[in-house]
Amino acid sequence: MTDRTENDGLGRRSGVALWRQIADRIRQDLAIWSAQDDARLPPETDLAARFDVNRHTVRAALAALAQEGLVRSERGKGTFVVRRPRIAYPIGRRTRFSTALEAQNSSGRILLLRQARVQADAVIAGALDLPVGSEVLMLDTRGLAGDTPITFATHWLDAARFADLPEHLARTGSITAALAACGVPDYERRSTVLEARRATAQEAAELDIGDGGLLMVARSLNVDMAGQPVQFSETRFAAERVEITIDPA
Amino acid sequence: MTDRTENDGLGRRSGVALWRQIADRIRQDLAIWSAQDDARLPPETDLAARFDVNRHTVRAALAALAQEGLVRSERGKGTFVVRRPRIAYPIGRRTRFSTALEAQNSSGRILLLRQARVQADAVIAGALDLPVGSEVLMLDTRGLAGDTPITFATHWLDAARFADLPEHLARTGSITAALAACGVPDYERRSTVLEARRATAQEAAELDIGDGGLLMVARSLNVDMAGQPVQFSETRFAAERVEITIDPA
DNA sequence: ACCAGTTATCTATACAAATAGACAACTATG
DNA sequence: CATAGTTGTCTATTTGTATAGATAACTGGT
Structure with a gap:
């Protein structure tokens, strides 16, 4: 420009x-x-x-x-x-982390950091179409391009339906593969909401960016091909390493 | 302590x-x-x-x-x-500023701040599919929801084709209407790229946010129904006032 | 009237950020 | 070799940021 x-x-x-x-x-x-x-x-x-x-x-x-x-x-x-910063990250109906990065010669993988079972609050329950207080799986993950952290995300899923997902995720490093192993062969993105804010110290540490670094935060809902909500996620992108492109398709 | x-x-x-x-x-x-x-x-x-x-x-x-x-x-x-919630701003194939805000009872309008004729550099020329050095119209605008500034944007258009656009824009407060008056009855968004960064002093002033406030920056290209590039824009959103939603359609 | 809780203001100290100037150490070039 | 251009390091000073403690001013309720 x-x-x-x-x-x-x-x-x-x-x-x-x-x-x-x-x-x-x-x-x-x-x-x-x-x-x-x-x-x-x-x-x-x-x-x-x-x-x-x-x-x-x-x-x-x-x-x-x-x-x-x-x-x-x-x-x-x-x-x-010594290193060009930003990686293009497309968001669209069929967004997947690994394919997003393979398009630029980066191998993407997901690292499972933590897992817990919690009771769904109103927001989570509403997104997943479950009763408030239902037991849900909460996963923290780090998305890597090569060795560089790109995303730090928290995911919520129905604990009853996806009890085995964490072990599949840890083994395969892919959410798509882990969901497939739990009986969700395909899924698509129903909604994405983006905002920008500063990283907390924990987020900065997980993403290996300086304290006070900037984030783009995406809250998204994936649904299976029957339209049933599968996974609600809050994904924090290190703004200095990513630019997000909106898929026209 | x-x-x-x-x-x-x-x-x-x-x-x-x-x-x-x-x-x-x-x-x-x-x-x-x-x-x-x-x-x-x-x-x-x-x-x-x-x-x-x-x-x-x-x-x-x-x-x-x-x-x-x-x-x-x-x-x-x-x-x-003193209540000021975030405004949802949908981005998709048929993004328009005014309709984006009318969905939440806010009246949106565009204020033309400045206009100039400049020579297209490589980026602008490439986006608009013009020769480098072509004369292009450069417009700075402010987008308002009610009286609150939401966006501060710079637009580039082919000066030959859209010489009359600034006066129509100033009169109507709508880019859609101004383009229609210049012979572009309809258009759609071909690409959008998003990033997050801190506001410069000028941007902070135009958006009436504190110095060092956060922005979401969208670079987008609108094309007419023949697929011809019409308008390349860099739109800076006050991150504290908007969240951007990705249209599934 | 009184009291507990809250914001406003003041003084003082310590450390971080930014300025200014000077010079050393190193690289490339004629 | 001599010189211009560049990064590295040092001292010194001023302004901004954060902490600490004390006290005043005001509100709402007992």
Whole structure:
């Protein structure tokens, strides 16, 4: 898009440190610089001038990005992009995690972190079309692209119908396969609601992003081919690593 | 009093001030408290204990929310929600701003803020299927629900084909109507890409959110019924005021 | 009238963030 | 080799953030 480089654009008494705002902005632009032959960022002095801050502030931002493994600085030479950040994640009627990533040469898998049996509150029960207080399975999972965490999700399913799902999920690393093993050969997405917010410390830790990193949160309901609700999920995407595309189909 | 190991999900050296993190978390929970009879928040001392911070830090967070007009504190009585729930914003093949809001009793309109003629860079030209360097119309708009800014968007259109669009848009307050007046009776959305990031100072000002507020950013392409690209847009949603729903259709 | 609960305001201290300037260490190039 | 350009490190100062404690002002109920 057109480069309307308002050299400022930073909030000064916003409760968000300048170095973090600058790190976020630079992260946005990594794709541009990584397209250069040498994947080199502008010198610290140039960046300081562009954002109208002290060079030390830029250095704090670059240090944060280096900590995330996105850039690497070399004395005397410059600072270079080492990893392009965002992965495209399509959401549509037939969204599946693994196929979403295979389209970009990333192998996707799901790690089962925790499981518990809880009583459905009004929201969960309503989504799954069960009586309030029904026993439901609550699963925490981490979605990986290669070795990079992409999603941290909590899923709720009818405990009676899907008692065996956790072991299948742990074995196969795929929700689609685990559901198939529980008698749901196919499913589709009925609804998705998206919002953006900051990560809590736990979410930041699970996703291996900096504290205060941004999330996109999707609450979605999958139904089987009979239209029966199967799985209600809250999926937290590390916003710095993903962009979500809406499938036209 | 401070056992800093368990602090309810707050990051301490994250470059995001605690008061801002707490303000964000409280903002998330306003819907819960606004559902109470008196729409009253817990006392400052309770909130301080819950987040494991000093009461003054909670006060800084509440002051920020009061500045946004979300809560009001009354000496001796407490702090109260002035209700402002999130607006659901559906995105799908036939997304239109006004119809999106009419479904929830809000009247939507578009305000034309600025217009300019610029040369298309590679991204814009590619999206609109024009030669690089073609003259394109660049429009900044604000989308309102009632009097509340919901979106701040930049649109690009072929300057040759849509020279008259700005005046129609300014007059009607509707992109659909303005396009119709320019010979595009109907259109549909070909692609949408979503990401989340922090607002720049300008974006925060246009959307009347606090500096450092969160955005959801949608880049979308609308095509006419012949499949010809008509309008490429970057729409910035105030994350605190909207949730985006993906249309199943 | 009194009291318990709540928000408002004040002082003080400690640490983080941002600024400023200077210089060292290293790289590439002529 | 000499020099320009770049990142790394150091000192110092100012402003923002967070903690701590004390006290005042106000509300609602007993």
